[in-house]
Amino acid sequence: MEGVAKRSGVKSPAMSVEQFVSLTSPLIDLEKEAEIAASIGSASSKGLDVAQKRGYALLNLKCTDAQTGLMGKALLEFQSNKGDLLPAHKFSNHDVVILKPNKADSGSPLLGQGVVYRLKDSSIIVAFDDIPEDGLNGSLRLEKVANEVTYRSMKDALIKLSKGTQKGPAADLIPVLFGEKPPVVSKKVSQFSPFNKNLDHSQRDAVLKSLSCRDVFLLHGPPGTGKTTTVIEIILQGVKQGAKVLACAASNIAVDNMVERLFPFRVKLVRLGHPARLLPQVLDSALDAQVLQGDNSALAKDIRKEMKVLSGKLLKAKDRNTKRDIKKELRTLAKEERKRQQLAVSDVIKNADVVLTTLTGSFSRKLESITFDLVIIDEAAQALEVACWIPLLKGPRCVLAGDHLQLPPTIQSVEAEKKGLGKTLFERLAGLYGDEVMSMLTVQYRMHELIMSWSSKEFYNSKVEAHSSVAGHMLYDLEGVKRSSAASPTLLLIDTTGQVLLEYYERGRGCGREKEAIVISMKAMLSEESRGRCDVIGWITWQIAQEDKISMMIDLTEKLYHMIRRTILLFVGRNKKILIVCWLLAHSTKKMWNSSQDRKLNVGVNFPNLMCNIVCRPCQLSTDLMLDRLLSPQFLHNKDLCTSGRCS
Numbered sequence: 001m002e003g004v005a006k007r008s009g010v011k012s013p014a015m016s017v018e019q020f021v022s023l024t025s026p027l028i029d030l031e032k033e034a035e036i037a038a039s040i041g042s043a044s045s046k047g048l049d050v051a052q053k054r055g056y057a058l059l060n061l062k063c064t065d066a067q068t069g070l071m072g073k074a075l076l077e078f079q080s081n082k083g084d085l086l087p088a089h090k091f092s093n094h095d096v097v098i099l100k101p102n103k104a105d106s107g108s109p110l111l112g113q114g115v116v117y118r119l120k121d122s123s124i125i126v127a128f129d130d131i132p133e134d135g136l137n138g139s140l141r142l143e144k145v146a147n148e149v150t151y152r153s154m155k156d157a158l159i160k161l162s163k164g165t166q167k168g169p170a171a172d173l174i175p176v177l178f179g180e181k182p183p184v185v186s187k188k189v190s191q192f193s194p195f196n197k198n199l200d201h202s203q204r205d206a207v208l209k210s211l212s213c214r215d216v217f218l219l220h221g222p223p224g225t226g227k228t229t230t231v232i233e234i235i236l237q238g239v240k241q242g243a244k245v246l247a248c249a250a251s252n253i254a255v256d257n258m259v260e261r262l263f264p265f266r267v268k269l270v271r272l273g274h275p276a277r278l279l280p281q282v283l284d285s286a287l288d289a290q291v292l293q294g295d296n297s298a299l300a301k302d303i304r305k306e307m308k309v310l311s312g313k314l315l316k317a318k319d320r321n322t323k324r325d326i327k328k329e330l331r332t333l334a335k336e337e338r339k340r341q342q343l344a345v346s347d348v349i350k351n352a353d354v355v356l357t358t359l360t361g362s363f364s365r366k367l368e369s370i371t372f373d374l375v376i377i378d379e380a381a382q383a384l385e386v387a388c389w390i391p392l393l394k395g396p397r398c399v400l401a402g403d404h405l406q407l408p409p410t411i412q413s414v415e416a417e418k419k420g421l422g423k424t425l426f427e428r429l430a431g432l433y434g435d436e437v438m439s440m441l442t443v444q445y446r447m448h449e450l451i452m453s454w455s456s457k458e459f460y461n462s463k464v465e466a467h468s469s470v471a472g473h474m475l476y477d478l479e480g481v482k483r484s485s486a487a488s489p490t491l492l493l494i495d496t497t498g499q500v501l502l503e504y505y506e507r508g509r510g511c512g513r514e515k516e517a518i519v520i521s522m523k524a525m526l527s528e529e530s531r532g533r534c535d536v537i538g539w540i541t542w543q544i545a546q547e548d549k550i551s552m553m554i555d556l557t558e559k560l561y562h563m564i565r566r567t568i569l570l571f572v573g574r575n576k577k578i579l580i581v582c583w584l585l586a587h588s589t590k591k592m593w594n595s596s597q598d599r600k601l602n603v604g605v606n607f608p609n610l611m612c613n614i615v616c617r618p619c620q621l622s623t624d625l626m627l628d629r630l631l632s633p634q635f636l637h638n639k640d641l642c643t644s645g646r647c648s
């Protein structure tokens with residue numbers, strides 16, 4: 001059977017640093033342009049209405065609350081002028097937004113730039129560095145914007161790479177990652193004492209290999225096999241050996257996940273990042289929180305008090321010489337205050353054994369002069385290679401964890417994607433060195449073995465097995481769910497062939513169908529008991545238009561279940577007990593399944609733990625061999641475990 005795993009065994013050609021820089025630099029520009037175009041960029045007033053309809057702007061807002069919180073940030077709450085629900089929008093937590101007067105044109109100055117902190121149905125809370133001085137009383141608008149720092153940090157990494165690789169902490173690593181020097185694997189390390197005594201054999205083997213690889217190690221973790229668990233062990237082993245570790249991931253949530261999992265081991269760690277982007281439970285580990293507790297920070301605070309008193313005196317002073325002396329003293333104090341602040345920050349960072357931040361966060365000036373012994377990147381197979389270089393330039397050794405057979409990075413520019421921006425470092429190195437520097441985890445702890453077995457065969461040469469604790473677990477094993485025919489199947493095909501479903505098509509957003517089969521299928525399949533367990537259902541659709549339509553329908557139909565409304569690209573990391581994978585392809589446009597999407601398919605089928613429902617017209621899918629095998633009797637039509645149902 002020809003699977004992706006076999007296809008990926010081909011050696012990648014080595015690429016020089018120069019080739020990488022000259023190929024990538026224009027692609028980042030393309031990506032930035034695409035992101036700006038997707039938001040509102042230089043919108044006219046007509047454009048603003050369009051932007052609001054597309055979800056990238058919120059118009060006619062009023063500021064209803066202003067508070068200080070999150071370590072000194074200003075938290076402003078905005079509601080619609082009429083006080084009703086906010087219109088449908090695409091703002092989400094952590095987005096960078098700008099605040100402007102509602103009628104201001106695109107070139108006019110901002111009132112502020114901040115980060116979305118909380119979203120409610122009728123309001124949005126944004127964290128700003130300071131409360132804007134004026135303008136808050138009028139009608140306002142918020143716009144979603146491209147995050148400049150992301151692009152600046154990637155460009156900076158390329159500049160550093162192109163300037164020469166002979167110097168700097170990563171001088172020996174760079175030639176290895178570009179195939180100019182072979183990786184060194186030490187034979188000396190033959191055992192280690194694990195912090196986590198529950199590690200399985202493949203996890204232990206992986207940790208051991210990571211300790212032997214002197215330059216680079218790839219941790220290949222198929223879904224649910226304990227990739228992050230193993231990453232944590234690798235970090236702990238690194239610290240035990242006296243290494244200073246920089247641990248990164250592309251997303252804030254993945255970084256916070258590492259922080260949380262390190263807590264029980266009482267490691268000296270610090271989390272860098274905007275407090276509005278961190279989970280509440282990790283805020284105590286945030287740099288800002290730790291800085292506030294330091295001696296230098298207290299001194300800086302005293303100096304600020306002193307400056308306030310002096311500024312008061314300056315205002316009252318009449319004599320020129322007195323004014324000059326006060327100003328001089330203020331300048332000296334300001335300098336001292338800055339120095340104390342910087343010292344407070346560097347004290348915390350220097351004292352930490354593990355610094356955790358996003359890839360972009362590692363561009364922070366606070367880390368400018370800090371070098372690390374080991375750089376670890378989780379979710380590396382979902383990150384742009386150029387983004388990985390931001391932290392990689394800070395150390396001589398690295399561990400990349402991920403799965404190049406699951407989701408690739410999200411890229412907005414079709415052209416940049418075609419020209420190779422989406423090829424990840426993980427994938428490139430897996431092709432270049434393969435098993436020489438890579439270990440695959442082979443026991444999975446999330447899914448029923450039937451859900452897993454198709455993907456294990458297709459993608460992982462049948463090497464992944466289900467742990468006995470999950471191999472046979474069923475939906476009705478959940479507390480409160482009765483054993484019934486609806487709660488019994490593990491894999492369910494809901495065949496919509498012959499259904500008259502009105503189709504619609506939206507440019508660039510795919511197609512959807514009115515009276516969507518997914519809602520019908522939910523009603524058909526969910527037992528009364530599992531309906532109450534509203535947190536157990538998720539669904540994925542391949543088309544954004546379809547997703548919008550389903551969200552709308554669910555809202556309209558009495559908010560049936562609390563669901564995660566996301567397309568597959570946004571769904572990573574949420575493991576649901578039941579999941580509906582929905583393929584509804586554009587019948588009218590004769591769009592068939594595109595085999596390049598097989599990695600997304602792998603992710604989709606592997607999301608659910610207990611029950612996977614596939615809604616489709618099999619005849620539309622069976623043009624691709626891999627899909628054909630998914631729908632084949634051995635998987636979906638297994639009479640003992642699956643039911644094939646038709647919507648009525």
Ligand SMILES: Nc1ncnc2c1ncn2[C@@H]1O[C@H](COP(=O)(O)OP(=O)(O)OP(=O)(O)O)[C@@H](O)[C@H]1O
Nearest residue numbers: 198199200221222223224225226227228229230445
């Ligand atoms: N050796 C083990 N023994 C028991 N449970 C384990 C073991 N390793 C991992 N797990 C459990 O498996 C689940 C998945 O682990 P983890 O989050 O580390 O995996 P992952 O590969 O990063 O997951 P995902 O595929 O969801 O990204 C967790 O609930 C974890 O506690």
